[in-house]
Amino acid sequence: MNRFNVATCAMVAVMACTSSVLAGTYAVQSGGSILDGDNFFFLDVNGEGTSLLSVELQLSLTHDALTDVNVVLISPVGTAVTLFTTLPPPDPVYFEDVIFSDVPAAPRIAGSTTLEGGILRYRGEFRPEDIGQSMSAFVGENPNTDGANRWTLRIFDSQSGLFGNLLSPGSGAPWNPQGLTAGTQLIITSNGVQTVVPEPVTLGLAVMSLTGVGLATLRRRHG
Numbered sequence: 712m713n714r715f716n717v718a719t720c721a722m723v724a725v726m727a728c729t730s731s732v733l734a735g736t737y738a739v740q741s742g743g744s745i746l747d748g749d750n751f752f753f754l755d756v757n758g759e760g761t762s763l764l765s766v767e768l769q770l771s772l773t774h775d776a777l778t779d780v781n782v783v784l785i786s787p788v789g790t791a792v793t794l795f796t797t798l799p800p801p802d803p804v805y806f807e808d809v810i811f812s813d814v815p816a817a818p819r820i821a822g823s824t825t826l827e828g829g830i831l832r833y834r835g836e837f838r839p840e841d842i843g844q845s846m847s848a849f850v851g852e853n854p855n856t857d858g859a860n861r862w863t864l865r866i867f868d869s870q871s872g873l874f875g876n877l878l879s880p881g882s883g884a885p886w887n888p889q890g891l892t893a894g895t896q897l898i899i900t901s902n903g904v905q906t907v908v909p910e911p912v913t914l915g916l917a918v919m920s921l922t923g924v925g926l927a928t929l930r931r932r933h934g
Contacts, residue, residue, distance in 0.1 A: 754864065760902045
């Protein structure tokens with residue numbers, strides 16, 4: 712082993728890598744009308760770690776009826792999870808800052824409503840409607856792959872003449888005239904790796920120590 716390699720080993724030896732859990736909340740870029748056909752809304756994620764641990768979506772919307780509406784969350788690498796399709800019955804609907812997650816105690820979204828004043832109100836935390844769909848499908852993905860960081864919320868409305876609105880953070884909440892909605896946003900946790908670089912004095916001593924060991928070894932071999 713030559714002196715360069717010994718010094719390199721010393722630098723590696725005194726550096727420490729620690730894992731950390733990063734958490735972030737990312738709002739939809741802008742809310743807006745939900746019209747007939749495909750509607751796309753975007754959420755950009757920045758500064759996350761290298762592997763997703765959990766993904767939740769907070770959904771805030773109003774609609775005339777969801778009997779012919781599909782809502783799908785799509786990750787930057789193309790993984791798609793259907794949150795719900797064609798929720799009955801055909802009544803005006805409020806999604807009051809609803810959380811979609813994989814919490815086992817959370818019920819499936821289908822049939823989990825409260826009817827107040829002729830409006831179906833979804834509140835609280837739910838799992839996706841279909842048992843075959845799970846937010847855990849995103850776990851393990853690298854949210855920074857190839858610089859891609861854009862998530863897509865696809866809302867497809869196949870029934871003409873019925874409309875809605877996706878609400879962004881700070882929008883007026885029709886279910887709470889005195890306050891504002893928390894709005895549609897992603898809630899993400901991920902694994903991050905942090906490299907801890909030692910103080911220069913510590914690094915210098917380590918390099919000198921290991922370099923001395925390497926030179927002594929070389930003298931023994933060639934003496």
